[in-house]
Amino acid sequence: MDLSMILMKLAEGMLVSIEIFVLTLLFSLPLGLLVAFGRMSKCLLLSLPIKLYISIMRGTPLMLQLMVVYYGPYYLLGISLPRGYRFIAVIVGFVINYAAYFSEIYRGGIESISLGQYEAAKVLGYSRTQTFFRIILPQVIKRILPSVTNETITLVKDTSLAQVISVSEMFIAAKALASKEQSVVPFFAAGVFYYIFNYLVAFVMEWLENKLAYYR
Amino acid sequence: MKLLELKNMKKGFGSLEVIRDISLEIYQGEVVAVIGPSGSGKSTLLRCLTFLDTMDSGELTYMGRKAVTTDRSGRAVYAPPETLREIKGYFGLVFQNFNLFPHFSVIRNIIDAPVVVQKKSREEALTEGRGLLSKMGLADKENAYPYQLSGGQQQRVSIARALALNPKILFFDEPTSALDPELTGEILKVIRDLAAEKMTMVVVTHEMTFAKDVADRVIFMSDGVIVEEGTPDQVLGNPKHERTKAFLSRLES
Ligand SMILES: Nc1ncnc2c1ncn2[C@@H]1O[C@H](COP(=O)(O)OP(=O)(O)OP(=O)(O)O)[C@@H](O)[C@H]1O
Ligand SMILES: [Mg+2]
Numbered sequence: 222m223d224l225s226m227i228l229m230k231l232a233e234g235m236l237v238s239i240e241i242f243v244l245t246l247l248f249s250l251p252l253g254l255l256v257a258f259g260r261m262s263k264c265l266l267l268s269l270p271i272k273l274y275i276s277i278m279r280g281t282p283l284m285l286q287l288m289v290v291y292y293g294p295y296y297l298l299g300i301s302l303p304r305g306y307r308f309i310a311v312i313v314g315f316v317i318n319y320a321a322y323f324s325e326i327y328r329g330g331i332e333s334i335s336l337g338q339y340e341a342a343k344v345l346g347y348s349r350t351q352t353f354f355r356i357i358l359p360q361v362i363k364r365i366l367p368s369v370t371n372e373t374i375t376l377v378k379d380t381s382l383a384q385v386i387s388v389s390e391m392f393i394a395a396k397a398l399a400s401k402e403q404s405v406v407p408f409f410a411a412g413v414f415y416y417i418f419n420y421l422v423a424f425v426m427e428w429l430e431n432k433l434a435y436y437r
Numbered sequence: 438m439k440l441l442e443l444k445n446m447k448k449g450f451g452s453l454e455v456i457r458d459i460s461l462e463i464y465q466g467e468v469v470a471v472i473g474p475s476g477s478g479k480s481t482l483l484r485c486l487t488f489l490d491t492m493d494s495g496e497l498t499y500m501g502r503k504a505v506t507t508d509r510s511g512r513a514v515y516a517p518p519e520t521l522r523e524i525k526g527y528f529g530l531v532f533q534n535f536n537l538f539p540h541f542s543v544i545r546n547i548i549d550a551p552v553v554v555q556k557k558s559r560e561e562a563l564t565e566g567r568g569l570l571s572k573m574g575l576a577d578k579e580n581a582y583p584y585q586l587s588g589g590q591q592q593r594v595s596i597a598r599a600l601a602l603n604p605k606i607l608f609f610d611e612p613t614s615a616l617d618p619e620l621t622g623e624i625l626k627v628i629r630d631l632a633a634e635k636m637t638m639v640v641v642t643h644e645m646t647f648a649k650d651v652a653d654r655v656i657f658m659s660d661g662v663i664v665e666e667g668t669p670d671q672v673l674g675n676p677k678h679e680r681t682k683a684f685l686s687r688l689e690s
Pocket of ligand 1: 450453455473474475476477478479480481482
């Protein structure tokens with residue numbers, strides 16, 4: 222079996238991995254911001270549960286979380302879910318996990334902005350929403366970009382965890398093919414795939430960082 | 438015309454009484470210098486006048502419009518948010534450390550609030566902003582970013598930013614304290630020029646020569662009260678109170 226055949230067979234898995242990656246970022250980046258707001262809220266009824274949620278997400282393996290999201294509804298509540306739920310469970314699991322990580326990154330960024338920025342905006346008459354979106358958030362994004370890059374690169378590699386609930390992403394496809402063909406080439410191809418994927422991610426993030434380098 | 442009237446203001450932080458009882462009036466075209474030892478409550482006073490802090494009790498009126506009144510139990514009651522938002526348009530504040538928006542160019546720092554807050558057209562805001570910049574001697578810095586400017590230039594931009602909203606009163610909290618000594622002159626000159634145009638200004642300062650030369654009235658604060666106020670000649674040249682004398686003699690030595 223030649224390389225192009227292997228790549229063809231792996232292509233479907235690659236697409237699934239890319240889908241998991243894109244959907245996770247798409248939902249967890251905004252959700253993380255909301256979580257960060259909740260975490261910073263003065264209302265303990267909101268901030269304490271969110272603190273607990275974040276610590277669970279960060280303190281337990283993502284693999285376990287995926288299994289809970291997938292098997293939980295049936296084993297805990299007796300609800301049986303349609304077949305398509307497998308993929309939804311992966312996305313939900315990834316999103317709530319990454320939102321927790323991103324929320325802490327946002328929080329660090331938001332708290333690093335000096336009080337003077339808020340005060341200047343307030344005296345100039347900006348509303349709270351205007352202050353956040355015009356003055357604070359752009360500066361936060363610049364500051365957190367390196368940490369977000371790290372998380373994003375981890376996410377690329379984490380997509381392979383979807384295999385624990387048998388979502389046929391890249392890694393499952395490579396494993397199946399390797400045992401069928403009795404060859405390590407599929408694993409090698411998989412490695413190259415993740416590497417190139419991350420290379421592109423790093424490239425895009427660096428471009429973004431450069432775009433925001435016009436001020437200090 | 439009376440622009441600002443403050444009556445019996447009190448403000449504390451926890452058990453610490455910072456402003457004990459201050460009453461104050463500011464008239465159109467006046468330049469008032471506020472001096473006093475560190476910790477006497479000068480910044481707290483300005484922060485309460487500009488709604489960055491809330492006073493515990495007292496009455497505050499801008500241009501005849503009540504911003505703060507006191508209820509029967511002696512607690513400060515603030516006007517509804519819409520009223521406060523309008524009243525905010527009457528004053529501007531220049532900070533000790535500028536607080537420019539680092540991600541905005543110089544001109545954007547100046548025109549963003551007029552466009553976003555006051556809903557001015559971009560063209561009008563730009564024309565006015567450029568006018569202010571050249572008045573500040575920074576016409577060539579329009580597209581620079583704050584980090585590319587000296588402290589003195591940044592402070593001038595922040596003054597232009599405050600002026601762009603056409604305030605009736607401009608407050609300054611030690612506008613030269615964060616600057617290298619050789620840069621204080623350019624800020625004091627700007628304030629002097631504004632005074633010549635009859636801009637109403639309240640300046641907290643440690644620069645006694647500035648208070649002497651530019652201020653119409655000097656207020657000496659200590660321990661949360663106004664100990665003495667009057668013309669620069671009276672307060673600085675011929676102080677009546679022991680505390681004022683002690684403060685001024687400590688500065689000279
Ligand atoms: N947010 C705050 N919380 C607690 N205490 C405060 C706060 N802000 C100011 N204080 C205290 O209030 C007192 C007056 O402070 P303020 O900053 O008004 O003094 P100041 O006259 O401006 O002094 P300086 O000349 O050093 O700027 C000080 O004892 C200060 O520690
Ligand atoms: Mg002060």
